[in-house]
Amino acid sequence: xxxxxxxxxxxxxxxxxxxxxxxxxxxxxxxxxxxxxxxxxxxxxxxxxxxxxxxxxxxxxxxxxxxxxxxxxxxxxxxxxxxxxxxxxxxxxxxxxxxxxxxxxxxxxxxxxxxxxxxxxxxxxxxxxxxxxxxxxxxxxxxxxxxxxxxxxxxxxxxxxxxxxxxxxxxxxxxxxxxxxxxxxxxxxxxxxxxxxxxxxxxxxxxxxxxxxxxxxxxxxxxxxxxxxxxxxxxxxxxxxxxxxxxxxxxxxxxxxxxxxxxxxxxxxxxxxxxxxxxxxxxxxxxxxxxxxxxxxxxxxxxxxxxxxxxxxxxxxxxxxxxxxxxxxxxxxxxxxxxxxxxxxxxxxxxxxxxxxxxxxxxxxxxxxxxxxxxxxxxxxxxxxxxxx
Amino acid sequence: xxxxxxxxxxxxxxxxxxxxxxxxxxxxxxxxxxxxxxxxxxxxxxxxxxxxxxxxxxxxxxxxxxxxxxxxxxxxxxxxxxxxxxxxxxxxxxxxxxxxxxxxxxxxxxxxxxxxxxxxxxxxxxxxxxxxxxxxxxxxxxxxxxxxxxxxxxxxxxxxxxxxxxxxxxxxxxxxxxxxxxxxxxxxxxxxxxx
Numbered sequence: 001x002x003x004x005x006x007x008x009x010x011x012x013x014x015x016x017x018x019x020x021x022x023x024x025x026x027x028x029x030x031x032x033x034x035x036x037x038x039x040x041x042x043x044x045x046x047x048x049x050x051x052x053x054x055x056x057x058x059x060x061x062x063x064x065x066x067x068x069x070x071x072x073x074x075x076x077x078x079x080x081x082x083x084x085x086x087x088x089x090x091x092x093x094x095x096x097x098x099x100x101x102x103x104x105x106x107x108x109x110x111x112x113x114x115x116x117x118x119x120x121x122x123x124x125x126x127x128x129x130x131x132x133x134x135x136x137x138x139x140x141x142x143x144x145x146x147x148x149x150x151x152x153x154x155x156x157x158x159x160x161x162x163x164x165x166x167x168x169x170x171x172x173x174x175x176x177x178x179x180x181x182x183x184x185x186x187x188x189x190x191x192x193x194x195x196x197x198x199x200x201x202x203x204x205x206x207x208x209x210x211x212x213x214x215x216x217x218x219x220x221x222x223x224x225x226x227x228x229x230x231x232x233x234x235x236x237x238x239x240x241x242x243x244x245x246x247x248x249x250x251x252x253x254x255x256x257x258x259x260x261x262x263x264x265x266x267x268x269x270x271x272x273x274x275x276x277x278x279x280x281x282x283x284x285x286x287x288x289x290x291x292x293x294x295x296x297x298x299x300x301x302x303x304x305x306x307x308x309x310x311x312x313x314x315x316x317x318x319x320x321x322x323x324x325x326x327x328x329x330x331x332x333x334x335x336x337x338x339x340x341x342x343x344x345x346x347x348x349x350x351x352x353x354x355x356x357x358x359x360x361x362x363x364x365x366x367x368x369x370x371x372x373x374x375x376x377x378x379x380x381x382x383x384x385x386x387x388x389x
Numbered sequence: 390x391x392x393x394x395x396x397x398x399x400x401x402x403x404x405x406x407x408x409x410x411x412x413x414x415x416x417x418x419x420x421x422x423x424x425x426x427x428x429x430x431x432x433x434x435x436x437x438x439x440x441x442x443x444x445x446x447x448x449x450x451x452x453x454x455x456x457x458x459x460x461x462x463x464x465x466x467x468x469x470x471x472x473x474x475x476x477x478x479x480x481x482x483x484x485x486x487x488x489x490x491x492x493x494x495x496x497x498x499x500x501x502x503x504x505x506x507x508x509x510x511x512x513x514x515x516x517x518x519x520x521x522x523x524x525x526x527x528x529x530x531x532x533x534x535x536x537x538x539x540x541x542x543x544x545x546x547x548x549x550x551x552x553x554x555x556x557x558x559x560x561x562x563x564x565x566x567x568x569x570x571x572x573x574x575x576x577x578x579x580x581x582x583x584x
Contacts, residue, residue, distance in 0.1 A: 044446075044447060044448070044449040044451075045446075045448070045449055045450075045451040045452045046452050047451040047452050047455055047489075048446050048451065051446075051480075051484050051489065052484060054480075055477075055480060055481040055484045055485075056481075057484065057485075077455075077469060077470035078470070078480065143452070144452050144456070145455070145456050145459055171453065171456065171457075172452050172453045172455075172456035172457075173452075173453060174449040174450075174452065174453075177449065327459075
């Protein structure tokens with residue numbers, strides 16, 4: 001197929017491991033195979049991603065799951081109705097702390113293997129002691145207010161009795177700057193997507209204390225964001241793009257390709273990081289500290305319908321946290337908007353699946369603290385939280 | 390008459406920031422503060438308490454700024470991104486030009502729009518000129534740039550060619566920069582001021 005016959009698609013992305021499907025679809029010919037010339041543009045902030053997709057510079061974008069929801073609910077600037085056309089993977093995030101904070105947490109009985117409850121309780125005990133001693137509250141970094149990272153960190157903190165707005169400080173930093181901010185003592189810890197946890201671990205600057213998969217197993221992270229209007233105008237191109245990303249994900253999921261994938265992602269034009277920093281999440285062996293230990297878990301999953309088919313219930317969970325932390329005011333109407341934003345129909349028709357193959361709910365919601373999320377009673381779920389804004 | 394607006398320009402490109410500052414001065418805005426360093430940005434904004442913030446889109450701190458604007462205890466007055474829904478074209482023009490603006494709550498759009506429009510036109514002109522320069526960045530082009538810079542100095546200062554070259558060299562030495570860099574800044578700046 002000659003270049004002249006390809007449909008051009010411009011995609012914005014942030015340098016993170018879960019941009020892998022876009023990177024591989026674009027560089028390994030999976031997009032071209034579907035008649036698409038996929039042009040990737042690396043961005044420096046999620047705000048730029050939001051603005052540039054809203055004004056039409058980008059056709060699609062690598063977005064934080066809650067971002068299209070915030071746009072559809074009009075609780076962000078430059079808000080236009082958006083869709084999460086597919087998930088770009090599950091998991092992939094971790095919480096990393098400075099060496100000094102890790103030493104303190106060990107003193108309080110933190111788990112060595114990333115288990116969130118014991119480590120969280122150690123942190124809670126430390127936070128109380130620091131407050132009693134009149135010391136500055138601990139500072140944590142997240143990548144964006146409307147992000148899985150913000151909600152995971154907050155869920156974990158609140159789940160062990162730490163109020164994320166009163167007992168600690170949470171600020172926002174771009175992912176690649178987190179390791180440096182930790183080294184310069186601007187923050188004591190952060191929640192970010194890979195490889196920006198492993199970068200700190202391998203260089204001996206930080207310790208991973210827990211990870212997304214341990215807080216909320218098999219949970220969505222980035223999505224393929226698209227405006228409702230672009231999706232409506234270009235259904236065929238969008239379907240082919242999704243097919244290309246699905247084919248790219250099958251390549252990415254093969255363990256024998258992990259080293260090559262890490263090398264491609266690490267290139268200066270993409271993530272611009274050491275290739276070995278990309279490997280742990282790709283091989284399911286996360287190294288928590290410079291000298292170990294290593295945990296084996298499927299901390300980042302990109303292939304299969306389970307990792308790609310949008311699920312309205314996941315959208316509802318993100319919404320419950322938006323309300324919990326004062327970003328949105330609950331309304332029954334909003335529930336419909338959220339479910340539509342995370343509806344599986346675009347992906348299903350791209351894959352030729354039956355329209356209601358949203359059997360994903362069967363996977364359930366298993367949080368580290370044992371609380372149940374009932375998508376049928378979002379209001380009741382939110383009201384049940386003692387710690388909230 | 391309403392009190393003068395204070396305008397904070399966040400741009401780590403010194404030349405571009407100065408060009409915007411000049412444009413704002415020319416438009417009668419004298420409370421313009423330039424910030425190049427990102428360290429302690431939050432504290433600086435709280436101190437300056439600006440009415441309008443202009444920031445370049447290459448800046449990786451936009452997410453941090455927007456978060457700070459949401460958490461109101463860090464700033465004295467609510468600040469939001471400049472979005473005039475009736476004028477989608479100007480938002481697109483701003484993003485196209487690579488600039489964004491944030492404005493305190495309650496400011497009338499008639500007062501803010503000219504500031505944004507000015508920033509957009511200066512950003513555009515700057516990128517057009519830097520693109521032209523980048524394309525022609527061969528040794529020959531560098532020599533031509535120095536020639537152009539000398540010509541500008543001879544014309545504006547009424548000095549000889551030798552004196553113009555010595556002035557470029559002295560400026561470069563004083564700032565520990567290359568002559569070509571000084572010449573480029575001069576050519577860009579004078580190109581913009583002719584706009």
